[in-house]
Amino acid sequence: MSFTLSQFEGSTSPESTLEVKDPSEVAQLAVSTTPVRGQIYLNDVLQGLSPQAFILDPGPYFVSFGDVDGYRTPLEEVLVLRGGDVKSVLGTYTSLFLETYAGALAGAAVAGLLGYAVTRRALDTVVVAGLGGAAGYTLQKLVQSLLEGKGKDTT
Numbered sequence: 001m002s003f004t005l006s007q008f009e010g011s012t013s014p015e016s017t018l019e020v021k022d023p024s025e026v027a028q029l030a031v032s033t034t035p036v037r038g039q040i041y042l043n044d045v046l047q048g049l050s051p052q053a054f055i056l057d058p059g060p061y062f063v064s065f066g067d068v069d070g071y072r073t074p075l076e077e078v079l080v081l082r083g084g085d086v087k088s089v090l091g092t093y094t095s096l097f098l099e100t101y102a103g104a105l106a107g108a109a110v111a112g113l114l115g116y117a118v119t120r121r122a123l124d125t126v127v128v129a130g131l132g133g134a135a136g137y138t139l140q141k142l143v144q145s146l147l148e149g150k151g152k153d154t155t
Helices: 096-114 133-147
Strands: 002-005 016-019 027-034 039-042 045-049 052-056 059-065 077-081 086-092 117-121 125-129
Touching: 027 039, 027 059, 027 077, 045 052, 059 086, 077 086
Parallel strands: 027 086
Antiparallel strands: 002 016, 027 052, 039 045, 039 059, 059 077, 117 125
């Protein structure tokens, strides 16, 4: 269905046609990002900052996101939209600071809790020292299982 808009008195714009499609012939797509607002690309064309809403013809679409300083960029989403579809895409940016800090903190906590020292003796023997109780036994079994089948002596 289409409508023709006629030029009004005093208007300088020419006639234009407005096409109205049946909702079952188009798809609706909402794209947003969290925890920050990021740029949204639809088929590699910048659409603006999130959030964005689109009325689209059926077909394949690639939704990607722009870089934001201090954050890991969300992965690209590939969608195939059909008439009548209503879909949403959420791009989640990951803080590089929190990711780095959490990894370092977790590593330090594991090392501190277990208090282990692994030394290599005679190039093919691994000795786990400074461990006691269940933690020592658990780490010793872990090292042993990793080295099993490689002819390594874990005693």
